[in-house]
Amino acid sequence: GGIAGGLYHSQSPEAYFAHTPGLKVVVPRNPYQAKGLLRASIKDDNPVIFFEPKRLYRASTGEVPEEDYSIELGTAEVVQEGSDITLLAWGAQMEIIEEAAQQASEQGISCEVIDLRSILPWDVETIAKSVIKTGRLIVSHEAPITNGFGAEIAATIQQECFLHLESPILRVCGLDTPYPLALEKEYVPDALKVLAAIKQSMDF
Structure with missing residues (x-):
């Protein structure tokens, strides 16, 4: 989403493929992650579906080393340490939760931000450690x-x-409707929606 691409260009079907035993499912958040995860996917003996969020083609920049490197599949990354609440996302949605974490910090809420990176297998241990x-x-x-x-x-x-x-x-997610072109901003989970969920969780 986020590119005014309409129904067929804005879907996020990772859950379809995560239900298929034997597949690995990977979603990078920036160019550096894309290269490292793609190299690991190519080297892996198992079939890997490598999702590339279209919005990142237009909105994501960053330095990418020329040398060969890989990022282990199935491991999440703690992007920002925090103590009050854990925020978890993947792909282009990482930018959204990082923005929400910044807004929350201005209100005295410390957010731990984690990029899942691999949908399948996914890193239960890192997420559980953070939530504990x-x-x-x-x-x-x-x-x-x-x-x-x-x-x-x-x-x-x-x-x-x-x-x-x-x-x-x-969970702060898309709606249970076909992806709308004219009402995209209402459909996509943005930083304000995540911030509202942060406040709801903190005030529980």
Whole structure:
């Protein structure tokens, strides 16, 4: 989303493929991550679906080393340390939660920001470790909320971290409708929606 591309150019179908045993599913957030994850995907003996959010073609910049390097599949990255709440996303949605974390910090809320990077396999350990520390979790993705991959994350983390949770796990996602061209801003989860969820979680 975010490119005024309409229905067929703005879908986020990662959850479809995460339901297929044997596949690996990867989504980078910037050029550096794209190269490292793509190299690892090519070298992997398993079939890998490598998603490239179209908005990143237009909106993402960054230095990419010429030398060969790989980023291990199945490992999340803690992009920003925090103590009050964990924000989790992947792909182009990382920019959104980072903006929300900045806005929250101005209100005295410390956010831990994590890039999942690999949808399948996904890094339960890193997410659980963060949630045990913060006691709160918000998952944000562009795909519709019903049966989105955020639901799998929420179910697993509440099982792993139930006694450490200070509030319910929240999801800030796309709507359960076909992707609208004219109402794209209403559909896409943005920083203000994530910030509202942060406040809801903190005030629970």
